Amino acid sequence: MAQQTILVLNGPNLNLLGTREPQIYGSTTLDEIAQTMRTAARTKGWQIDFRQSNHEGELVDWIQQARTDADAIILNGGAYSHSSIAILDALQAVEKPVIEVHLSNLFKRETFRHHSYISPAAVGLICGFGARGYLLALDALEDCLD
Ligand code: DQA
Numbered sequence: 001m002a003q004q005t006i007l008v009l010n011g012p013n014l015n016l017l018g019t020r021e022p023q024i025y026g027s028t029t030l031d032e033i034a035q036t037m038r039t040a041a042r043t044k045g046w047q048i049d050f051r052q053s054n055h056e057g058e059l060v061d062w063i064q065q066a067r068t069d070a071d072a073i074i075l076n077g078g079a080y081s082h083s084s085i086a087i088l089d090a091l092q093a094v095e096k097p098v099i100e101v102h103l104s105n106l107f108k109r110e111t112f113r114h115h116s117y118i119s120p121a122a123v124g125l126i127c128g129f130g131a132r133g134y135l136l137a138l139d140a141l142e143d144c145l146d
Contacts, residue, residue: 004045004071004072005046005047005049005071006041006048006049006073006074006138007051007062007063007066007070007073007074008037008048008049008050008051008074009051009052009059009062009075009076010030010050010052010053010075010078011052011053011054011059011077011079011081012054012079013054013078014030014076017029018030024103024104025104026103026130026131032131033050036135037050037134040135044138046071046138059077059090060090063091063094064090064093066096067093067095067096070096071096071145072096072097072098073091073094073098073099074098074101074141075087075091075098075099075100075101075118076100076103077100077116080118081102081116081117081118082115082116083117084117084118087117087118088117091118092120092121097123097144098121098123099122099124099126099137099140100122100127101125101126101127101133101134101137102126102133103127103130104127104128104130105127105128106127106128123140124140
């Protein structure tokens with residue numbers, strides 16, 4: 001069987017991880033998260049396609065490509081989680097398992113962060129565990145992939 005590919009998508013401002021409000025988001029950089037995920041995925045026999053964009057349309061394009069190029073999606077949509085119907089529609093069109101991740105605990109924060117437009121397209125949501133949340137999402141996918 002072909003190796004499973006997990007598309008890991010990161011939305012706006014997540015390129016600044018490590019230096020951006022570390023008291024909220026931690027000191028781990030996005031590159032470090034990508035490396036840790038690649039190592040963890042290898043032990044499961046999966047490969048990681050890790051991407052970040054500050055642009056909503058680019059994220060939509062990448063989600064659409066996942067229809068043919070990926071087996072599952074792990075998504076931290078950043079602020080677009082709280083605003084983007086376009087990302088929700090793209091995720092629903094893909095029909096592959098999606099795990100939503102946020103580093104911070106959204107429910108301890110401003111009320112506008114309590115609602116995510118993309119959650120209805122996700123198998124589940126992991127938030128509040130910092131960078132570890134991405135690894136928890138990989139583990140959660142074990143029950144979602146054939
Ligand atoms: C975030 C939470 C969002 O509310 C925020 O806009 C982000 C990061 C998180 O990972 O905690 O950019 O998605």
